[in-house]
Amino acid sequence: MAGRARLVAEVLLGAVIIAAYAVWCAFLNLEGKVRCVAVMLWSLVVMPLAVLFFATCHQGVRWVLVCALLAAASASMAVMTAGSWYGDSELREFLTAVPGLTAAALLITAPWLASWTLHDLSGQPTRARVVEAEPVIDEEHEDTGFTRYHLAEAETERDLGWMRFGPRERARSGAVISVSVVPDGWAPPIATERLDDTDVEPGITAFAALATLHLLGCAVTAAAWPREL
Structure with a gap:
């Protein structure tokens, strides 16, 4: 944020x-x-x-x-x-x-x-670079399969904060992905492909x-x- x-x-x-x-x-x-x-x-x-x-x-x-x-x-x-x-x-x-x-x-x-x-x-499609990819670990110290991403705008390097709902396939640090960004950070970024999920x-x-x-x-x-x- x-x-x-x-x-x-x-x-x-x-x-x-x-x-x-x-x-x-x-x-x-x-x-x-x-x-x-x-x-x-x-x-x-x-x-x-x-x-x-x-x-x-x-x-x-x-x-x-x-x-x-x-x-x-x-x-x-x-x-x-x-x-x-x-x-x-x-x-x-x-x-x-x-x-x-x-x-x-x-x-x-x-x-x-x-x-x-x-x-x-109000979400706007934005190209973002993955600064950090942090796997979500459960109480038993096992990988849950989810990932939290720290993002920056690809062109300007503006900090976009942390994202939980990322691409369906885990992205690595340095990867450039498409995300939806709400102006002024009023909601965490979401991978644009996740907006097409059947339950959204x-x-x-x-x-x-x-x-x-x-x-x-x-x-x-x-x-x-x-x-x-």
């Missing part, structure tokens, strides 16, 4: 974690329309920033764990929100819980699907559909929120 983009991403992650903690602490004591504002803030501001960050750091296990914790917090928020309308209609209870549930689903899928979606939207298109479609469902859920929730509260 480019240095500038990584710095911005780390700042965003810090802001997301602080905001998520503040919202969670305050959410426990919120009622009525104030709780509605908190739900919308989480669903439309904090959560998209978190998804964007996890799209850039999908290779790190620690980020996946943080993502899972935020998803659990979002699901808990959804349950608490639905439980606020005790005695009200069951349909309203379900609708007000939708943003938290869809946000949790987006957070869980972001480390694997968001980066592919970014490449589909369905994954992108599923993530886009989930994001659309999340936005619709936020709109429906705002309309369904009890006006007397």
Whole structure:
């Protein structure tokens, strides 16, 4: 990842974690329309920033764990929100819980699907030179068959960061390969030939559909929120 983009991403992650903690602490004591504002803030501001960050750091296990914790917090928020309308209609209870549930689903899928979606939207084919090829070793110190590549742009030597989803056949250091690059490093490079894998298109479609469902859920929730509260 480019240095500038990584710095911005780390700042965003810090802001997301602080905001998520503040919202969670305050959410426990919120009622009525104030709780509605908190739900919308989480669903439309904090959560998209978190998804964007996890799209850039999908290779790190620690980020996946943080993502899972935020998803659990979002699901808990959804349950608490639905439980606020005790005695009200069951349909309203379900609708007000939708943003938290869809946000949790987006957070869980972001480390694997968001980066592919970014490449589909804005990826640019680029010739890259393999600076370093590092086999991925499992806990038993055996080669898993996967490789992490440190890349540089072939013509300018610009650092492109590390790539996990490389060519189907392992490339050696010094080899020049074709990769997809998202401007400003908002997602790690991906070998262009991997974009044609049979499971890529369905994954992108599923993530886009989930994001659309999340936005619709936020709109429906705002309309369904009890006006007397």
